[in-house]
Amino acid sequence: MIRGLYAITPDTDNSEQLIEQVSAALDGGARILQYRNKGSDAVRRLWQANILKSLAQSRGALFIVNDDVALAEAVRADGVHLGRDDDAIAAARARLGDGAIIGASCYNSLDLARSAVAAGASYVAFGAMFASGTKPGAVHAPLSLFADAAGLGVPRVAIGGITPDNAAQVVAAGADAIAVIGSLFDGDGIAERAAALAALYA
Ligand SMILES: Cc1ncc(COP(=O)(O)OP(=O)(O)O)c(N)n1
Ligand SMILES: Cc1nc(C(=O)O)sc1CCOP(=O)(O)O
Numbered sequence: 454m455i456r457g458l459y460a461i462t463p464d465t466d467n468s469e470q471l472i473e474q475v476s477a478a479l480d481g482g483a484r485i486l487q488y489r490n491k492g493s494d495a496v497r498r499l500w501q502a503n504i505l506k507s508l509a510q511s512r513g514a515l516f517i518v519n520d521d522v523a524l525a526e527a528v529r530a531d532g533v534h535l536g537r538d539d540d541a542i543a544a545a546r547a548r549l550g551d552g553a554i555i556g557a558s559c560y561n562s563l564d565l566a567r568s569a570v571a572a573g574a575s576y577v578a579f580g581a582m583f584a585s586g587t588k589p590g591a592v593h594a595p596l597s598l599f600a601d602a603a604g605l606g607v608p609r610v611a612i613g614g615i616t617p618d619n620a621a622q623v624v625a626a627g628a629d630a631i632a633v634i635g636s637l638f639d640g641d642g643i644a645e646r647a648a649a650l651a652a653l654y655a
């Protein structure tokens with residue numbers, strides 16, 4: 454189920470630190486984990502994805518791979534997340550099967566969300582909600598999109614600049630899950646910040 458804190462990994466070659474960071478996020482209550490790594494080579498990506506999948510699933514969390522349908526298939530992830538520069542949703546659905554979770558980035562566009570659902574998306578993501586240090590050039594998405602998208606029949610995920618200080622307004626606006634990188638994984642206290650974010654869905 455796509456609901457609650459959706460942790461997205463920081464992009465790193467440091468697998469030992471990554472495992473510790475992700476463990477803390479899961480301990481704190483993350484219900485969905487996305488493996489997002491655009492910098493490492495294919496061998497390290499496969500290794501990290503396999504380990505993180507086991508970690509997530511051993512804690513009852515869903516495991517989603519960003520961008521890479523082949524990697525999602527290789528590690529038997531619960532699903533894949535796709536944006537405008539990635540593979541088509543219908544092709545991913547054909548490859549991964551009916552049971553796979555396929556998330557779609559819809560930025561600030563309800564029309565994109567409608568098209569994504571028609572193509573077979575399992576959830577839609579809107580962002581950026583706030584200024585994002587991870588993706589400084591991201592377009593801004595208004596909070597009103599979550600109400601506008603309520604009738605689509607799939608969960609609505611919020612992303613971009615979400616922190617323990619501003620997340621409550623996103624949840625109140627109707628986001629079914631909040632996807633977070635920087636404010637969750639930067640610095641010590643990951644489990645505590647995860648718990649604060651997860652508590653918004655308690
Ligand atoms: C949950 C979630 N929402 C949005 C994105 C962004 O996807 P995309 O636009 O493809 O950008 P990259 O993450 O690939 O840089 C996401 N990854 N997860
Ligand atoms: C990967 C990504 N996609 C976005 C979008 O708006 O589609 S914003 C974003 C970065 C999210 O990281 P942080 O929590 O550090 O802001």
Ligand SMILES: [Mg+2]
Nearest residue numbers: 520535536539
């Ligand atoms: Mg992408």
